[in-house]
Amino acid sequence: MRYWLMKSEPDEVSIDDLEARRTVPWFGVRNYQARNFMRDAMQVGDLAFFYHSGCPVPGIAGLCEVTAPAHPDLTQFDPASPYFDAKSSPDDPRWVCVDVRFLRKTRLVPLAELREHVELAAMPVLQRGNRLSITPVGEAEWRFVTERLMRSGS
DNA sequence: GCCAACGTTGGC
DNA sequence: GCCAACGTTGGC
Secondary structure, three states, X not given: OOEEEEEEOOOOOOHHHHHHHOEEXXXXXXXXXXXXXXXHHOOOOOEEEEEEOOOOOOEEEEEEEEEEEEEEOHHHHOOOOOOOXXXXXXXXXXXXXXXXXXXXXXXXXEHHHHOOOHHHOOOHHHOOOOOOXXXXXXXXXXXXXXHHHOOOOO
């Protein structure tokens, strides 16, 4: 069982959207490293921080769980989708996604707050220049955030 | 809107 | 294989 941090722009899929839909395919990843995490390392039952990016206060907004292993991301075949990839074919899909299930909302734990804790300093999401939309989280980091930072949260 | 950082593309 | 140009991400 592993832990992850998964970025989503709330304008596209927010934690409230995930709560309403219960389970969503993690479509739209177009970075090989992030894809490889989903394809090669993620397993059903893994837990993830649902992170809001590209918004006024970026940070962790909730928790979710991987419920389906990597499968082709159908948006790559849809010419109307912003994630369309003309170089990918159904015979040999380039992009995959896992499914994630809503677990719970938490209080928003801002990126700036995560940076305040030396216990979290090694998290990839905090590293300079990090842009990966999916990054691993260590068990100690997971426990620190869920047990120390979210305890009084909603 | 700016810009640092990084990934991808494509000419050579 | 190199690397310049370009595009994207995403915090601020």
